[in-house]
């Protein structure tokens with residue numbers, strides 16, 4: 204990442220809003236924001252495949268689901284956060300391999316830590332899992348609050364956006380799809 208460019212940009216924004224980037228409280232802000240962007244956009248420099256180098260030659264007939272994975276992303280339209288929970292499920296194939304369950308959460312982070320829209324984030328997680336594990340199916344559901352809808356604009360704090368992407372058997376077989384959705388949306 205080009206930190207000098209980020210810092211220059213932040214100084215220009217501060218000037219643009221009528222602030223003095225040289226006053227004491229703001230002096231370190233451009234460098235701080237650059238460090239923050241390195242963190243919140245770290246996924247831009249990550250290849251998701253690296254998380255699937257270790258897989259297990261184990262067999263599991265049914266669904267593997269990790270629910271309630273918290274994530275923070277950045278809306279690419281306004282560059283403010285949207286955040287919530289992701290539910291990631293797959294149905295291993297006969298000959299396919301299993302991954303460590305933490306890798307499903309790591310995969311969410313790789314794509315969440317980029318400028319995003321929620322629909323694309325959901326599809327990228329699903330499609331990468333299909334590529335990497337060659338499972339019989341994948342289902343990804345994300346529920347998020349968008350700061351661009353809460354603190355500004357339409358100002359609807361608390362409104363949640365749900366996106367779902369199903370692939371493979373979860374797409375083609377309504378019974379299997381109903382099973383995974385009942386696990387994802389089971390009453391608490």
Ligand SMILES: Nc1nc2c(ncn2[C@@H]2O[C@H](COP(=O)(O)OP(=O)(O)OP(=O)(O)O)[C@@H](O)[C@H]2O)c(=O)[nH]1
Pocket residue numbers: 278279280319320321322349351352355356357
């Ligand atoms: N589909 C989708 N839209 C998003 C997402 N995040 C933000 N948006 C929307 O992106 C749209 C951008 O619309 P514009 O009309 O160009 O921008 P705006 O004038 O700031 O819009 P308002 O937010 O309605 O004030 C808004 O409707 C946002 O709600 C997302 O993840 N997916």
Ligand SMILES: [Zn+2]
Pocket residue numbers: 278279280281282283349351352
């Ligand atoms: Zn937005």
